[in-house]
Amino acid sequence: MKIYVPGDAAAKALGADDVARAVVTEAAARGVEVTVVRNGSRGMIWLEPLVEVVTEYGRMGFGPMSVADVAALFGDIEAHPKALGLTEELPWMKRQTRLTFARVGVVDPLSLKDYELHHGLKGLRRAITMEPAAIVQEVTDSGLRGRGGAGFPTGIKWKTVHDAQAPQKYIVCNADEGDSATFADRMLMEGDPFTLIEGMAIAGLAVGATKGYVYTRSEYPDAVSQMQKAIEVARAGGVLGASVLGSGRAFDMEVRVGAGAYVCGEETSLLNSLEGKRGVVRAKPPLPALEGFMARPTVVNNVISLASVPVIMDRGAAFYKNFGMGRSHGTMALQIAGNVRFGGLFETAFGLSLGEIVDDIGGGTASGRPVKAVQVGGPLGAWFPRELFDTPFTYEDFAAKGGLIGHAGLTIADDTVDMLKMARFAMEFCAIESCGKCTPCRIGAVRGVETLDRIGRGDASGIPLLTDLCETMKSGSLCALGGFTPYPVMSALTHFPDDFTATHKEAAE
Numbered sequence: 001m002k003i004y005v006p007g008d009a010a011a012k013a014l015g016a017d018d019v020a021r022a023v024v025t026e027a028a029a030r031g032v033e034v035t036v037v038r039n040g041s042r043g044m045i046w047l048e049p050l051v052e053v054v055t056e057y058g059r060m061g062f063g064p065m066s067v068a069d070v071a072a073l074f075g076d077i078e079a080h081p082k083a084l085g086l087t088e089e090l091p092w093m094k095r096q097t098r099l100t101f102a103r104v105g106v107v108d109p110l111s112l113k114d115y116e117l118h119h120g121l122k123g124l125r126r127a128i129t130m131e132p133a134a135i136v137q138e139v140t141d142s143g144l145r146g147r148g149g150a151g152f153p154t155g156i157k158w159k160t161v162h163d164a165q166a167p168q169k170y171i172v173c174n175a176d177e178g179d180s181a182t183f184a185d186r187m188l189m190e191g192d193p194f195t196l197i198e199g200m201a202i203a204g205l206a207v208g209a210t211k212g213y214v215y216t217r218s219e220y221p222d223a224v225s226q227m228q229k230a231i232e233v234a235r236a237g238g239v240l241g242a243s244v245l246g247s248g249r250a251f252d253m254e255v256r257v258g259a260g261a262y263v264c265g266e267e268t269s270l271l272n273s274l275e276g277k278r279g280v281v282r283a284k285p286p287l288p289a290l291e292g293f294m295a296r297p298t299v300v301n302n303v304i305s306l307a308s309v310p311v312i313m314d315r316g317a318a319f320y321k322n323f324g325m326g327r328s329h330g331t332m333a334l335q336i337a338g339n340v341r342f343g344g345l346f347e348t349a350f351g352l353s354l355g356e357i358v359d360d361i362g363g364g365t366a367s368g369r370p371v372k373a374v375q376v377g378g379p380l381g382a383w384f385p386r387e388l389f390d391t392p393f394t395y396e397d398f399a400a401k402g403g404l405i406g407h408a409g410l411t412i413a414d415d416t417v418d419m420l421k422m423a424r425f426a427m428e429f430c431a432i433e434s435c436g437k438c439t440p441c442r443i444g445a446v447r448g449v450e451t452l453d454r455i456g457r458g459d460a461s462g463i464p465l466l467t468d469l470c471e472t473m474k475s476g477s478l479c480a481l482g483g484f485t486p487y488p489v490m491s492a493l494t495h496f497p498d499d500f501t502a503t504h505k506e507a508a509e
Contacts, residue, residue, distance in 0.1 A: 001027070003073070004052040004059065006105070007038030008190050009222045010183070015066065016049035022070040023051075030074055040191015042105035043345030044092050052087055053077060061087040092342065095361070097323060099331050100308045101184075101347045104191035110229055112237045115194040121239065123313030127202045128247040135206035136162050139309060141317035143329030148174055148265075148302025149377070149406040149480070151395045154309075157299060160289040161207040164297035169209035171200050171253070172293055172300045174270055175216035175223070178262040179378025181337035181409035185303035187345055189216070189223040192307075193230035194239075197253065199306035201244055202313055203299055204251035212253035213293070215270050217260040227255050262433035266479045267300040269435060280435040281479045302407070304333055325351035328394035338375075338411035339365045355389030358412060369414035373496070375422075377406025379429050380484035382491035383419065402491060404484070419496040424452040426488040430481060441482025444473040448489065455500055463500065466493070 005020040006012075020036055027034035042050055047063035053073060060077060061084040062069070072080045084090060098104075107114040115121070127135050140155025161169060173196065177185040189196060200212045214227055231253060234240045242250045261279045263269045268282035271293050292298025308330060312320045321329045328350035334357060337343050341363030358364070358374055365371055373383045382403035384391065391397050398405050413422075427448035436442045448469055454462040470486035477483040493500055 001034045002054040004037045004039045006041045008041035010045055011041050011048040014048045018067050019049045019065050022067040026070050037108050040104040040109055041187055045344040046342055058086045096347050097331050097349050098347050099311045100304060109191055109193055110233055112233050120194055123310035124198050124202055126313050127205050128245055132162060132206050138317050142312045142320040144308055146302055147304035154305055157289055158207055161297045161299050164290055166297050168296050169207055170293045170298040171203045171209045171212035172298055173200060173214045173306055174300055175214050175303045176265045178265045179407050179409050181411040182335050182407045184333040184335055184345055186220055186223050188303055188307055190226045193227050195307045195310055196303055197234050199309040200253055201251045202309050205249055207299055210250045214255045215274055218257050219260050224255055224257055263435040263481055280437045323349040325394050326396055332408050335409045336362045339367055339414050340412040341366050350394045352393050354391050365414040367414050372415040372417055373413050375411040377404045378409050380487055381406050382487040385495040419492040419499040420456055423489040423492040426485055430485040438478040440473045440476035444469055
């Protein structure tokens with residue numbers, strides 16, 4: 001028998017390790033030869049641990065599994081109480097367009113052979129036959145934009161580094177995934193690390209960089225371990241090193257672990273931390289593309305941005321660009337969380353409405369109560385009320401409604417949530433996580449908490465002050481931490497003004 005039991009951190013938190021051990025123990029007791037593969041998660045978190053058994057018809061899923069459910073796997077599996085049918089036929093899986101996450105949950109994450117059997121390295125093999133400028137042009141033509149939050153065109157950033165003259169250039173992967181309700185970077189690093197390695201190697205060939213770093217956080221021990229092991233395997237397999245796939249062109253990489261400061265998700269703070277300095281924001285210019293790591297030209301891209309490059313190089317820019325809507329091309333890994341019935345990772349082309357994502361894919365709230373609001377884009381994202389659920393999930397449409405997609409994390413809340421408290425949380429979060437470099441963020445967030453407390457005690461005169469403070473933070477902050485904190489605050493105030501009235505006096509008592 002061949003049985004897949006996820007080694008993904010979320011699955012492990014829900015008992016996957018115990019289930020895997022139980023499978024081995026039960027097989028030994030029955031004298032059955034079994035191969036257990038610790039794959040990545042398929043993204044259906046409500047079904048974890050999701051165990052898959054290889055059958056003549058395909059991989060059959062069972063979940064959520066417990067140790068007590070294991071013994072029945074060795075009997076009539078179709079009669080198993082947790083049987084779900086073929087995993088690929090489940091509605092959640094069938095509705096997706098999996099490009100970046102095509103292999104996550106499918107392959108053995110540390111098997112380079114398995115990776116190649118599932119179309120891995122095809123993009124890199126094509127890249128080594130091309131001139132660097134042609135690789136940059138291919139990525140530019142695909143319309144790929146930064147998936148980490150800013151949405152900046154990837155090709156433009158690469159061209160800037162390509163054109164820069166320097167004795168050394170770098171590729172830095174921003175894997176410092178600090179937003180609430182985001183877990184795509186972690187899932188990919190744990191479930192398909194070779195895709196990130198391949199994407200970084202292609203980036204290195206494109207811009208002339210020979211060294212790469214994956215900067216992630218100490219809260220991701222499984223992802224760190226998986227990436228380090230995968231890099232060793234890739235190096236041994238000739239994917240990394242002095243001659244990438246025998247091309248004569250060099251690229252190597254390593255993992256660096258930060259302490260978990262939220263502000264180090266901002267590229268210049270990340271670079272300071274990577275250099276061993278305090279993680280504070282740098283003033284721009286100079287841009288990191290010209291003076292980045294060690295003052296050398298540096299590509300700084302998010303995990304999902306870099307992991308999308310292999311499919312672009314394999315299938316072509318036109319193939320990738322054909323997905324999406326307007327100027328939002330390709331697919332996005334939606335991370336659906338909060339008070340939701342079906343939470344997890346869902347990769348799809350840009351263009352679905354927010355309502356389709358929340359009500360149809362997410363299945364509404366886990367509590368069964370009406371959805372009151374959805375925060376899109378992490379703790380700095382705007383809160384969208386049901387009146388805006390017809391908004392298409394694209395960069396442009398969200399920006400037009402005063403929101404941002406960010407890293408595509410969605411936090412769903414039902415009608416019991418107090419939006420004044422959510423606004424206060426955003427300000428408090430900013431105050432705690434501020435690097436302290438600029439006054440609007442360092443002081444403004446503290447004053448914001450104080451002002452929201454005044455409003456909570458029934459002092460409506462604090463509302464104009466809060467509005468003015470948010471404008472100052474938005475216009476004057478050095479980076480997105482202070483600049484975007486007004487989004488959740490002002491969207492909560494704009495769309496849910498009743499939550500900011502004198503009825504909240506008792507909340508502060």
